[in-house]
Amino acid sequence: MDVIQAAKKIINQKSLEGNDDAFYVMNLEDVKIKYEHWVEKIPRVMPYYAVKCNDDEEVLKLLRDLGTGFDCASKKEILQMLSLNVDSNKIIYAHTVKQISHLKLSAEKGIKKVTFDSEAELYKIKEFHPNSKVVLRIRFDASNSIINLGTKFGCNPITEAPKLIELCKELKINLFGIAFHVGSGTTDFGVYERALDAVRKLFDYAETMDIKMKFVDIGGGFIGKDLSIFDDYAKSINAGIERNFPSSDIEIISEPGRYFVDSAFSVVSQVILKKHHEDGQIYYYLNESIYMSFLIAHLYKEQLEFSIIRASEPEKEPKDKLSTVWGCTCNSRDKIIADRLIPELQMGDWIVFHNMGAYTTTVSTAFNGFQNLNIFGSADL
Incomplete structure (x- = not known):
């Protein structure tokens, strides 16, 4: 119908x-079709659905059953996903500015993957969630987008990121990986390939300090109205992964929201x-x-x-x-x-x-x- x-x-x-x-x-069938298309086009990338986009319980249950992870930005979203029996390992607390009570809750509930983009946030994580797997978010903006998130989140990958990697080493925090978000609704499809090149350089830099990262988060913002547009994203993403992270030892996720719903x-x-x-x-x-x-x-x-x-x-x-x-x-x-x-x-x-x-x-x-x-x-x- x-x-x-x-x-x-x-x-x-x-x-x-x-x-x-x-x-x-x-129409939940539409959500399912989007998932199947995702798996076909970028099989190396596990979608972690952005709960903030649409938190309808039927949507969340379907995506859980299909096998996606979930990107949460607050205590409420974390508790909502745990109440739906989502494994804590399939949740990333992907907000770089976290309220202390929310950070404490993520530690109590075993949500280990958390993002940061500044020294102050890293010190906060060290104090209130020391056993976390931190993910450093860099700024890598597309040339055009409906919403440019880089104006608010992400550190400079050249001037700031290396210093934050060094601080992770100094504080003995488990630096798990690198994240970026190019902005929502971009048609600058090649930006993903360029961003993954930048992430590779940071992986190599971390290895000079004996830090072996295992995780890449390519963000979200994919247009979901037209599947042919997603195919253009996929070409750039796959090319960037093949060149920079050919080994399946590296876990790669994304944070799609609007794409699915x-x-x-x-x-x-x-x-x-x-x-x-x-x-x-x-x-x-x-x-x-x-x-x-x-x-x-x-x-x-x-x-x-x-x-x-x-x-x-x-x-x-x-x-x-x-x-x-x-x-x-x-x-x-x-x-x-x-x-x-x-x-x-x-x-x-x-x-x-x-x-x-x-x-x-x-x-x-x-x-x-x-x-x-x-x-x-x-x-x-």
Whole structure:
């Protein structure tokens, strides 16, 4: 059953119950297909799913059963994965700035793989999690990306990383490996090969101090809407691995989030008001908001893709009209679509927004008292 058929069935069910709230449609088969494609294209790289991207329990259980590891960024995420019986060895605490209580918990629960990118964080780890396997995160930015994480995280691989390797030796901390994140949504596919070259140099430098690292983390941020794009990532990743880390003794992981879930979720929202505004546009108001599912799309000005489910069939094909689509809160910046030609809608119509699985459910707020949306999967249909 495709997403439109599924959405129509749910709308009919909800209508009988007198429920007109917006909702998600989830397709777990899409997640499974992404995993199978990953294993086929980059078999040397174990995915550690980024829990922060979408922490729906059904998604997490499926990925656990498929065999992925998990990238956690906080105490809550660590406890969530342990509650789902994920082995502590399949969790990496991949936040380079950790609250002491969270770091202590990771030590208590046997989460040994932890990242750092500064002297201060390394001293903190030495004091509160001395038996950890530390992973040094370097900065290696793609030439373009939707989100450049290097502005906040990662040390310079040339001027800073060698000194931090030396400090690990001095503090007698187990330096396990090197991590990097090139940024989210890049089309600079060759950056992975260049980054792996830089990691190899740091491995070689560590060996001059009798430090034998065994682990590489190539980060995440892979576009998940189009599998052919992932194939371009894979070519660069495989080339970099083959040249720099041909031995299977080196464990290589990644931290994909949006790759797995972006296209697996759709948001279905109803037009609850239509206005012909004096500026010539048509204004539509939805029972959804940028303070709910559309926050990240709003922040990064993503072009939303959508389909329309009509409450009743129009007599003739609706024409495209210049329109603005507003969210449901009483904030005037709550604008989901601005100044865009879209087919004319009517009150009661539903809009199905596609590719809504990444950084939607986990960043949604309850502003104005509007609650998080229910998620419907195949088991509900």
